Amino acid sequence: MLPDTFAALGNATRLAIVERLLREGEAAAGDLADGTMSAPAMSHHFKVLRDAGILEQRVDAQRRLYSVRPEAIRAIGRWSLTHRQFWEQSLDRLDQLIDKENRP
Amino acid sequence: MLPDTFAALGNATRLAIVERLLREGEAAAGDLADGTMSAPAMSHHFKVLRDAGILEQRVDAQRRLYSVRPEAIRAIGRWSLTHRQFWEQSLDRLDQLIDKENRP
DNA sequence: CGCTTAATTAAACGATTACTGAAATGACGT
DNA sequence: ACGTCATTTCAGTAATCGTTTAATTAAGCG
Numbered sequence: 001m002l003p004d005t006f007a008a009l010g011n012a013t014r015l016a017i018v019e020r021l022l023r024e025g026e027a028a029a030g031d032l033a034d035g036t037m038s039a040p041a042m043s044h045h046f047k048v049l050r051d052a053g054i055l056e057q058r059v060d061a062q063r064r065l066y067s068v069r070p071e072a073i074r075a076i077g078r079w080s081l082t083h084r085q086f087w088e089q090s091l092d093r094l095d096q097l098i099d100k101e102n103r104p
Numbered sequence: 105m106l107p108d109t110f111a112a113l114g115n116a117t118r119l120a121i122v123e124r125l126l127r128e129g130e131a132a133a134g135d136l137a138d139g140t141m142s143a144p145a146m147s148h149h150f151k152v153l154r155d156a157g158i159l160e161q162r163v164d165a166q167r168r169l170y171s172v173r174p175e176a177i178r179a180i181g182r183w184s185l186t187h188r189q190f191w192e193q194s195l196d197r198l199d200q201l202i203d204k205e206n207r208p
Numbered sequence: 209c210g211c212t213t214a215a216t217t218a219a220a221c222g223a224t225t226a227c228t229g230a231a232a233t234g235a236c237g238t
Numbered sequence: 239a240c241g242t243c244a245t246t247t248c249a250g251t252a253a254t255c256g257t258t259t260a261a262t263t264a265a266g267c268g
Contacts, residue, residue: 073184087178144230150245168245
């Protein structure tokens with residue numbers, strides 16, 4: 001489950017897709033094209049992300065609108081928090097970052 | 105950088121190695137064997153994790169002791185914190201989302 | 209009804225990855 | 239020095255991955 005999520009994100013193109021969707025919320029497949037890649041290639045990446053449970057597809061006429069499934073990202077967050085004590089030890093400055101995130 | 109980390113962890117065997125090292129701190133290559141896999145295969149996985157900057161190797165006589173580099177896990181923690189607002193908010197709004205859109 | 213647009217699927221390829229067994233390295237105890 | 243244990247390196251092969259071209263589905267528009 002979690003390995004599948006990591007595997008899907010272990011590709012620069014797919015990670016970029018996910019990060020952009022995290023920022024924009026929802027976008028059509030065509031709008032997510034980076035210009036250099038063919039549409040089928042993009043579609044394949046969408047499928048990988050869908051199969052990994054990271055992306056959700058909503059159909060609007062001909063358009064396929066994609067968005068990130070919160071549960072998938074939450075799983076990573078939960079994993080990192082589980083081991084937070086480990087990576088927190090090595091860098092005290094991280095406390096500031098965490099504080100900042102906790103106080104919006 | 106981060107995609108490489110995800111890619112390395114996107115393999116059940118390697119993720120298991122990392123999680124065990126996160127718990128135990130440090131372990132020899134031989135002790136990390138799961139019984140089913142050949143030593144060369146394990147060695148290869150160690151190399152992948154080393155190349156991704158996730159594992160650190162310490163030589164003690166014939167033994168190779170591995171441990172997790174905190175920076176690598178920290179990168180994931182930071183990434184998840186960056187998008188924490190997304191998955192926390194979405195969790196809060198889950199009821200509305202189910203009511204609004206996900207009714208079949 | 210054709211024509212265009214949006215996107216996915218199918219087929220095929222080269223490249224990379226994941227294993228295996230066999231051999232090599234390196235370090236210890238006698 | 240010798241034998242041995244722990245681990246890595248070396249071929250080699252099977253499987254998977256990422257991409258492309260071509261064909262397909264489906265909706266909107268004249």
